[in-house]
Amino acid sequence: MSSTAVKMLKEKQALLPKNSPVPNRRILVVDDEPDIGQAIAQFLRPTSKDGNVTPVRRSSRSAKPTEGNVSNLPEFDVTVVTNPTEALAAVQAAQKEARPYAMGFFDVMLGADIDGIELVRQIFTIDPKMCAVFVTAYQDRSVDTIASVLGEENREKWDYMNKPFNEGEILQKARNSTALWDLHRLKEWQEERLSEANRLLMFNERQNTVAAVGRSVAHEFGNLLTHIVGNAELALEQGKLERMKNALELILKTSDTATNILKRFRRLHDEDEALSKPETFDISLVLEEAAELMEFQFRKNSVDLTKNVSGHPILRGNRHSFVQVFVNLFINAMHAMPNGGQVEVTIKTDAKEYEIRIRDTGTGIPEHLLEKIFEPMFTTKGKNGTGLGLSICKEIIEIDHGGRLVAQNHPQGGAEIVITVPGEEAKS
Amino acid sequence: MSTDKKTAIRTSHLTVMVVDDDEMIRSIIIEQLRSIGFQKFIEAANGTEAHKFVLDPLVKIDLVICDWEMPKTDGITFLRAVRSHRSRKDTPFIMVTSQQSQERMKITKAKMAHVDAYIVKPFRSETLRQKVFEVLFEAIDKKVVGE
Numbered sequence: 001m002s003s004t005a006v007k008m009l010k011e012k013q014a015l016l017p018k019n020s021p022v023p024n025r026r027i028l029v030v031d032d033e034p035d036i037g038q039a040i041a042q043f044l045r046p047t048s049k050d051g052n053v054t055p056v057r058r059s060s061r062s063a064k065p066t067e068g069n070v071s072n073l074p075e076f077d078v079t080v081v082t083n084p085t086e087a088l089a090a091v092q093a094a095q096k097e098a099r100p101y102a103m104g105f106f107d108v109m110l111g112a113d114i115d116g117i118e119l120v121r122q123i124f125t126i127d128p129k130m131c132a133v134f135v136t137a138y139q140d141r142s143v144d145t146i147a148s149v150l151g152e153e154n155r156e157k158w159d160y161m162n163k164p165f166n167e168g169e170i171l172q173k174a175r176n177s178t179a180l181w182d183l184h185r186l187k188e189w190q191e192e193r194l195s196e197a198n199r200l201l202m203f204n205e206r207q208n209t210v211a212a213v214g215r216s217v218a219h220e221f222g223n224l225l226t227h228i229v230g231n232a233e234l235a236l237e238q239g240k241l242e243r244m245k246n247a248l249e250l251i252l253k254t255s256d257t258a259t260n261i262l263k264r265f266r267r268l269h270d271e272d273e274a275l276s277k278p279e280t281f282d283i284s285l286v287l288e289e290a291a292e293l294m295e296f297q298f299r300k301n302s303v304d305l306t307k308n309v310s311g312h313p314i315l316r317g318n319r320h321s322f323v324q325v326f327v328n329l330f331i332n333a334m335h336a337m338p339n340g341g342q343v344e345v346t347i348k349t350d351a352k353e354y355e356i357r358i359r360d361t362g363t364g365i366p367e368h369l370l371e372k373i374f375e376p377m378f379t380t381k382g383k384n385g386t387g388l389g390l391s392i393c394k395e396i397i398e399i400d401h402g403g404r405l406v407a408q409n410h411p412q413g414g415a416e417i418v419i420t421v422p423g424e425e426a427k428s
Numbered sequence: 429m430s431t432d433k434k435t436a437i438r439t440s441h442l443t444v445m446v447v448d449d450d451e452m453i454r455s456i457i458i459e460q461l462r463s464i465g466f467q468k469f470i471e472a473a474n475g476t477e478a479h480k481f482v483l484d485p486l487v488k489i490d491l492v493i494c495d496w497e498m499p500k501t502d503g504i505t506f507l508r509a510v511r512s513h514r515s516r517k518d519t520p521f522i523m524v525t526s527q528q529s530q531e532r533m534k535i536t537k538a539k540m541a542h543v544d545a546y547i548v549k550p551f552r553s554e555t556l557r558q559k560v561f562e563v564l565f566e567a568i569d570k571k572v573v574g575e
Contacts, residue, residue: 218526219497219526221526222526222548222549222550223450223453223526223549225549225550226450226453226456226549226550226551227452227453227456228550229550229551229552230452230453230456230457230459230460230550230553231456233460233552233553234456234459234460234463234553237463237553238463250452299449299499300449300497300498300499301499302499302500340499340500
């Protein structure tokens with residue numbers, strides 16, 4: 001891998017969130033009766049010595065919890081307000097400071113123009129991550145009523161309890177709700193890490209493709225520079241005007257070839273393009289681009305490429321990944337034919353789907369490996385393979401483009417990769 | 429390398445086989461050698477073509493300059509074929525490769541197959557000529573190439 005690639009990889013790794021989310025113990029208490037609000041806070045605040053769980057001995061056998069267990073539990077940070085306006089302001093301020101509330105206890109009858117349920121509905125629009133526990137003395141609002149106000153999407157975020165409550169109930173609801181908040185954040189964090197790890201894997205694999213093509217580009221440049229240096233030196237040595245003119249023409253022609261190779265290679269290497277938004281492209285042009293990238297290696301390895309394209313396979317997707325798929329499959333086909341052979345690409349189009357067949361004339365794939373070759377880390381190339389090429393090709397086709405990629409052995413010999421992708425009409 | 433020795437080689441009598449699938453590179457090498465007196469050349473586009481000449485007892489080959497990566501039979505395979513040929517096994521052989529760092533490993537492999545010298549692309553004509561004289565002097569000392 002080039003030093004630039006290593007640098008890019010390090011930068012990307014630095015983006016990975018290293019620390020798991022910090023547990024959130026912030027609680028908001030909303031009750032129009034200040035005494036009740038304070039009572040709830042009292043139960044939750046660790047400073048109130050007698051506010052800790054007072055174990056109710058239900059039987060003589062139930063052991064008294066040790067002080068150690070209780071003090072190990074996290075401390076809550078409680079805010080008490082008496083009306084919806086203060087509550088909304090507190091939630092907004094907490095959001096602004098990036099110190100959100102994990103949960104809140106909400107009285108239903110607040111004696112204001114909106115009740116506790118509507119307040120929570122509004123809070124969810126400000127902070128969709130917060131959890132709520134309704135505390136009500138009246139049975140006038142059934143859980144179904146609350147559910148219909150808050151909506152299906154919020155059903156996991158609220159709970160319900162009746163007055164009068166006891167200390168244990170309040171503490172347990174607070175612990176459950178804050179634990180739920182923490183659990184959701186942890187899940188989000190893990191998902192973020194997973195998708196970042198996946199992005200890194202894709203990035204590495206692109207770098208592998210780039211490296212494989214890069215080796216052949218370097219080789220080709222060695223030849224082209226030999227043309228340039230050789231012609232320049234010979235013309236200079238001979239000092240004849242005609243030879244010099246001829247040399248300059250050859251040098252310019254060779255430089256054009258080199259410029260084109262470089263342009264194609266840069267395009268393959270371009271990370272911005274690799275991550276670009278979906279675009280509409282012609283698969284046959286993508287095939288052409290991959291074929292040009294492989295032209296030198298194919299020639300050196302006696303591989304003949306034939307292309308049969310019918311119609312105009314126009315597709316919407318990531319053009320760059322499609323080039324990567326072709327290059328990867330071409331490299332595989334080439335490796336399957338150490339003594340050279342044929343690679344035949346057939347693209348058939350109809351309104352519903354496009355079918356791309358890439359067939360080589362190698363020894364084929366042993367039947368028992370036909371499924372296994374798509375498993376990540378599976379490789380037949382020893383330490384020369386990462387075992388990701390085919391699995392990532394499959395991912396690009398199936399996940400990014402909604403198609404299918406399968407491997408089979410051709411009845412007349414050799415391996416065949418069959419890709420089907422939905423055509424434009426099928427998608428619209 | 430002394431001038432005496434340089435003049436001692438009658439380059440016009442020697443046949444050089446140039447093997448490369450790139451026609452332009454073949455003609456550059458030939459032109460570079462022609463200007464120092466070589467006159468007889470055999471061209472081949474790959475190891476398979478080159479091998480046919482090796483197998484023909486009527487063909488005289490005094491020096492081989494061969495590219496590494498070629499279609500069909502590559503340079504190292506052709507080198508091994510030459511080294512295992514009864515009467516041609518000592519023929520001076522110069523391997524041409526590209527991209528130094530990547531090829532280092534290959535050069536080690538080539539040494540094991542007894543390559544006499546290697547040249548890395550792109551090369552200057554002076555480098556080519558110097559290597560050609562070096563391997564030819566060594567061959568004369570070992571009486572492989574007759575004067």
